[in-house]
Amino acid sequence: MLDHDQKPLTDAQSQRDRHADDHHHDHDHDDHDHDHHDHDHDHNHAVSLAEVLRIGFVALCALAIQLDLPDNTVLSIDSQLYLAFSWYGWIGLYIGVQPLFRAAYEGLKQRRMTMELSMAIALLAAAYTGYFFVALFITFFVLIAEMLEGMTFERGRRALRELMDLLPNDVTVRRNGATFVMPISALHIGDIVVVAPGARIPVDGPVTAGNSFVDESRITGESMPVEKVAGAHAYAGTVNQSGALDIQTERFGRATSFGKIIEAVEQAEKTRAPIQRVADRLASYIVYYALGFTALAYWMTNGDVNTTISTIVVAGACGVAAGTPLAILGGMGRCAKLGAVVKGGVHLETLGRIDTVLLDKTGTLTYGVPDVVGVHAMPGVGEKALLQAAAAAELCSEHPLGRMIVSHARALGVQPEEPAHYAYLPGKGVKAQDSRGLLFVGSRVFLEESGLSLVGVPDAIANASVIVARETVILGGIVVEDRVRPEAQEAVAALKALKLKTVLLTGDVRAVAERLGRQLGVDEIEAELLPEQKLARVKALRAEKKTVAMVGDGVNDAPALVAASVGVAMGSGSEVAREKADVMLVSDNLNQFVEILRVARRTRNIIWFNFVGTILVDVIGLLLALFGMISPMWAAIIHTSSELTFILNSARLLPSPVFWKKLEAYLPAPAAARA
Numbered sequence: 138m139l140d141h142d143q144k145p146l147t148d149a150q151s152q153r154d155r156h157a158d159d160h161h162h163d164h165d166h167d168d169h170d171h172d173h174h175d176h177d178h179d180h181n182h183a184v185s186l187a188e189v190l191r192i193g194f195v196a197l198c199a200l201a202i203q204l205d206l207p208d209n210t211v212l213s214i215d216s217q218l219y220l221a222f223s224w225y226g227w228i229g230l231y232i233g234v235q236p237l238f239r240a241a242y243e244g245l246k247q248r249r250m251t252m253e254l255s256m257a258i259a260l261l262a263a264a265y266t267g268y269f270f271v272a273l274f275i276t277f278f279v280l281i282a283e284m285l286e287g288m289t290f291e292r293g294r295r296a297l298r299e300l301m302d303l304l305p306n307d308v309t310v311r312r313n314g315a316t317f318v319m320p321i322s323a324l325h326i327g328d329i330v331v332v333a334p335g336a337r338i339p340v341d342g343p344v345t346a347g348n349s350f351v352d353e354s355r356i357t358g359e360s361m362p363v364e365k366v367a368g369a370h371a372y373a374g375t376v377n378q379s380g381a382l383d384i385q386t387e388r389f390g391r392a393t394s395f396g397k398i399i400e401a402v403e404q405a406e407k408t409r410a411p412i413q414r415v416a417d418r419l420a421s422y423i424v425y426y427a428l429g430f431t432a433l434a435y436w437m438t439n440g441d442v443n444t445t446i447s448t449i450v451v452a453g454a455c456g457v458a459a460g461t462p463l464a465i466l467g468g469m470g471r472c473a474k475l476g477a478v479v480k481g482g483v484h485l486e487t488l489g490r491i492d493t494v495l496l497d498k499t500g501t502l503t504y505g506v507p508d509v510v511g512v513h514a515m516p517g518v519g520e521k522a523l524l525q526a527a528a529a530a531e532l533c534s535e536h537p538l539g540r541m542i543v544s545h546a547r548a549l550g551v552q553p554e555e556p557a558h559y560a561y562l563p564g565k566g567v568k569a570q571d572s573r574g575l576l577f578v579g580s581r582v583f584l585e586e587s588g589l590s591l592v593g594v595p596d597a598i599a600n601a602s603v604i605v606a607r608e609t610v611i612l613g614g615i616v617v618e619d620r621v622r623p624e625a626q627e628a629v630a631a632l633k634a635l636k637l638k639t640v641l642l643t644g645d646v647r648a649v650a651e652r653l654g655r656q657l658g659v660d661e662i663e664a665e666l667l668p669e670q671k672l673a674r675v676k677a678l679r680a681e682k683k684t685v686a687m688v689g690d691g692v693n694d695a696p697a698l699v700a701a702s703v704g705v706a707m708g709s710g711s712e713v714a715r716e717k718a719d720v721m722l723v724s725d726n727l728n729q730f731v732e733i734l735r736v737a738r739r740t741r742n743i744i745w746f747n748f749v750g751t752i753l754v755d756v757i758g759l760l761l762a763l764f765g766m767i768s769p770m771w772a773a774i775i776h777t778s779s780e781l782t783f784i785l786n787s788a789r790l791l792p793s794p795v796f797w798k799k800l801e802a803y804l805p806a807p808a809a810a811r812a
């Protein structure tokens with residue numbers, strides 16, 4: 138924290154800090170308004186000197202009592218009630234229990250019985266009855282545990298904050314042949330940004346000139362530097378390594394993939410996953426059970442102070458109450474480092490328990506950049522005339538199939554005419570009007586729906602992915618082939634190894650879908666689906682109580698992405714898909730999806746381990762205490778050490794800074810640093 142304070146604040150940084158403040162206030166508001174409670178302890182601090190001094194002071198007071206330094210006096214008021222007095226004891230306790238009381242008071246304001254309150258009462262009772270050493274000893278342990286807990290949280294927060302400090306504030310822009318430096322906020326979409334070797338790339342966009350290797354590990358999780366030449370896509374937040382690059386600004390600031398990652402993490406810190414509510418409820422049950430046991434102990438032992446205090450002190454709940462948000466924070470941090478935007482802890486949690494994965498074909502399992510592999514014209518129709526008609530209809534099309542048809546036609550010297558009317562029917566095809574009539578270009582289903590008959594049409598045409606017709610006459614078919622993404626096979630195998638059912642969903646013709654599906658080894662194949670049928674498939678699965686992840690990229694996938702338990706959009710997916718999805722991959726690597734799935738499962742396992750472990754330890758502890766088998770001091774040790782164990786268990790998920798340092802040491806040093 139210290140080095141942060143000494144650095145002069147840049148504009149962007151102070152803005153971020155202000156943002157962090159706002160966020161903090163929002164958080165407080167939230168807590169009061171909705172009565173869902175934050176964890177009782179104050180986690181918003183790093184280790185402060187005051188805390189260390191407080192702990193030291195408590196320890197000294199305990200020591201003074203143990204050494205029997207002269208101050209102990211017991212003032213008997215009457216035979217029943219007596220008031221113990223020890224300077225060391227009361228002062229030590231006064232200093233020591235303040236954090237506990239503050240937390241207990243916060244809880245009371247929200248009308249909640251908290252562990253802190255019962256602990257505070259126990260400590261006062263212990264002191265009141267003369268057990269000063271016991272009270273101070275317990276306080277000492279609780280304070281240490283809280284400090285370690287705070288440090289763990291701080292580490293998690295810092296790991297996330299480090300992510301945000303990565304974007305440069307100033308950029309070098311090339312305009313009219315001259316370059317000049319300006320603040321990133323003054324940038325315009327389309328500006329050419331010049332990135333020197335060794336510098337961090339400030340924007341998302343295509344490379345227009347230069348070539349270089351770029352370290353994308355922060356964004357895509359890919360540890361090997363990636364070569365960038367003109368036409369390749371560069372991401373903000375990645376590090377340019379060997380040569381200068383010109384990048385055309387497509388997105389900057391918060392709109393970049395990197396900005397989205399940061400926003401998602403911030404958002405996730407604000408909103409709580411349902412599992413967190415379960416955790417909070419469990420924690421409050423533990424408090425009530427502990428109180429119940431304490432009453433029982435008091436009654437069974439006729440008010441034996443040791444037994445009663447042991448019982449109230451032994452049961453801990455922080456492994457659940459604080460361990461859960463910490464695990465989610467860690468899981469989100471990991472996903473961010475892997476290059477996935479998880480838009481909320483709830484999605485991470487759901488991902489951890491999905492059983493079915495639906496995979497879109499085009500753009501998800503394949504590159505989505507089809508090639509024309511055959512043009513079949515009907516007898517009497519020339520190949521050029523067929524392409525002329527198809528290209529005219531597709532001239533304004535954004536769909537990869539349309540763009541491919543236009544460029545293929547142009548490459549063969551065909552000049553398509555501008556269509557008068559044009560309509561795109563997602564998942565079906567296009568309808569357009571040229572000077573010679575109405576054109577239909579699309580799937581067989583679409584043409585049949587439009588009243589065209591395919592009876593007597595040769596198979597090569599009827600089974601083509603794209604069929605072309607003018608008015609009522611079929612002109613021919615265009616057969617396309619899309620290249621399979623190399624990692625798709627591996628990813629599908631990994632999903633199956635995770636015991637997930639995989640289903641291929643596509644709008645493409647059955648023959649193509651089946652060939653691909655068999656090659657990849659998916660469990661089920663569904664072809665020739667319209668967007669609403671994709672949606673219906675998702676809804677049907679969910680009605681069967683399946684937890685479904687849908688991975689897609691297209692406009693036609695958007696409804697299914699929304700309906701799925703978790704919708705996942707590919708990096709190069711359409712803006713709609715990226716907007717509607719719950720999880721956004723930065724790259725197009727399906728293995729990234731598999732990785733975050735693993736993180737999600739791990740997060741979930743850790744949370745459940747903490748739940749079960751806490752209950753187990755608490756039940757055993759309560760029983761031991763109830764039967765007088767542990768002293769209050771051992772009770773305090775059990776409480777704090779078990780809680781810490783569970784919290785550290787959660788902290789395992791936090792991305793380790795040491796690991797990243799090591800990794801960076803292995804990567805080639807930036808050229809600028811060497812020069």
Ligand SMILES: Nc1ncnc2c1ncn2[C@@H]1O[C@H](COP(=O)(O)OP(=O)(O)OP(=O)(O)O)[C@@H](O)[C@H]1O
Pocket residue numbers: 497498499500531534536538539562563564565566567578579580581602603604642643644645646668691693
């Ligand atoms: N612009 C278009 N031009 C021609 N045909 C189209 C067009 N758009 C859709 N089609 C037809 O509709 C079918 C389904 O298209 P859609 O966009 O739903 O899926 P896709 O992107 O091909 O595949 P997937 O569903 O796997 O993403 C295509 O195979 C094609 O036959």
Ligand SMILES: [Zn+2]
Pocket residue numbers: 252453454455780
């Ligand atoms: Zn605690």
